[in-house]
Amino acid sequence: MRRFLTYLSGLVVALVAPTTLQAKDEQMLDLANARGCFICHQVAADNSGGKPLGPSYQEVAVRYRDDQQAFDQLLDRVIHGTAYRDQKWEGKVAMRFMPPNVNVSREEAAALVRWIIDLDVDQKTVERLQRHDNMLRLSSLSGCNICHRVEPVTESRVVPLAPSFREIAGRYQVNANAKSDLVDSVLKGTQGGTRMWENVNMRFMPPNVNVRDEDAAALVDWILSLETKGLAKHARVPAQRPVKKP
Secondary structure, three states: OHHHHHHHHHHHHHHHOOOOHHHHHHHHHHHHHHOOHHHOOOOOOOOOOOOOOOOOHHHHHHHHOOOOOHHHHHHHHHHHOOOOOOOOOOOOOOOOOOOOOOOOOHHHHHHHHHHHHOOOOOHHHHHHHHHHHHHHHHHHHOOHHHOOOOOOOOOOOOOOOOOOHHHHHHHHOOOOOHHHHHHHHHHHOOOOOOOOOOOOOOOOOOOOOOOOHHHHHHHHHHHHHOOOOOOOHHHOOOOOOOOOOO
């Protein structure tokens, strides 16, 4: 069973994730964020004082990396919770036990557990993951995820409201004026300009009057840093339409 679930988790990631290690990290963070994992967990240990609700992914990786039974045990704990079980982090975290995660599928839990166990915990990687996590939160607080997703829509029957962040990165990373153009679009909107994305539902982007200038700049920097090598061919954005002269 363990071998099958390990294979299944790898298969899920291989089917839906871009191919590079950075892109896989980003996708797993996006999944963890969407499923509410960051309500209790963080990427790295917080040494600022006080007990966290749950252990950080970094601490879990360090504790379980050499444990041959870790995958099965952690998968079971993620899905069913840890009430009435041996508490592995007693005294180190604020929550008495982990609740069952009813909104996470078994396949998603398997992919997350495998990723956490294999997580590289060097400082550079941790800082990159923390930045991605922080930008996901800022994106959510700024209302960006009402229209945008991080990953492209893969179902041909689904027309997204707006392009994904990774598609935006794929189009604009080679543009020298990308940051200033995108920050301007975020703050002022795009109504009245050329329609840039033929494969989305919204004709233009509304102005974001509640987003601070510095937050818009930080979000654009992050979006442009996203890995794009794994973008599926069908997710490539169409060429820009020329502006019609009056």
